[in-house]
Amino acid sequence: MAWDTEGTKSKILEAAIQEFAKYGPNGTTIDKIAKLAKVNKERIYNYYGDKHKLFEHVLQNELIKVAESLPIKSFATEDIIEYAENAYDYHRDHPALSxxxxxxxxxxxxxxPNEVLRKKHYNYKVNAIIEGQKAGKITNTLDAEYIAxxxxxxxNSWFTLPQMxxxxxPFDRESDHTARKALIAEAVKRLIQVA
Structure with missing residues (x-):
């Protein structure tokens, strides 16, 4: 019988996302992740290395997913408010990322880990804002990096600071997503408003 390597890796990553989101890399163990994934812990070490390497891999994968789901090129032609609303929806649907x-x-x-590579990715967002500033659609009274x-x-603040x-x-219930998005849209509109 052939070993389902990809299926095993998928089980490991799903279990790791759950464990790391709840307890962080220092609060869980490879044993707990292996038990949740129903795999031998040696598989985890073979595929991903130690717990911190696995955490790095999990986070990198989740960041790739959000980047692929929310592509942007230029806020000269794309709507930054719509982007913020879509980012809210993504974090609502994937709260583990926050x-x-x-x-x-x-x-x-x-x-x-991967900070240099991630900065390059964030620079795409910054450059998209700079293009919006050049087109007169986004204020240039704030640096593009701060706006991003x-x-x-x-x-994503609703998901990073749910207690606050x-x-x-007043929008603290699960059903308040429309009101939250309207508030985010208004805040971004005011933030980017050209004087």
Whole structure:
């Protein structure tokens, strides 16, 4: 019988996403991930290395998925407000990503794994904003890097800080997505408004 390598890897990654999102890379073990995936832990070590290498792989895969789901080229021709709303929807549908990013920030004190490559990816977003600024659609009173950071923060803050959203926002129920998106759209509109 042939071994289903891809199926096993998929089970491992799904289990790792769940465990890392709940407990972070320091709060779980390869044993727990193997048990959840129903695979021998040696498979995990063979495919991904140690727990931190697996965490890096999981997060990198999740970042690739979001980049593929939310492609942008230029906010001179694309709508940055729609992009923010779509980013909100993505994080709503994939809440583990926000938690993985939080755990990454708590785990690594300085440079994170793949930081140089990730900066290049974020530069695509920054360049898309710069093009929007040149076209007069986005304010140039703020640096494009800050606008990119703030737009992404607005889009996923409901999922990175759910306790604060619950305490501070009237839109704290699962059914309030339309109201949340309208609020994000208004905030981004004001943020990018050309004077």
């Amino acid at each position: 938690r993985l990013l939080l755990w990454e920030g708590l785990t690594y004190e300085n440079e994170v 950071f703030l737009v992404l923060s607005l889009a 959203a619950r305490m501070l926002s």
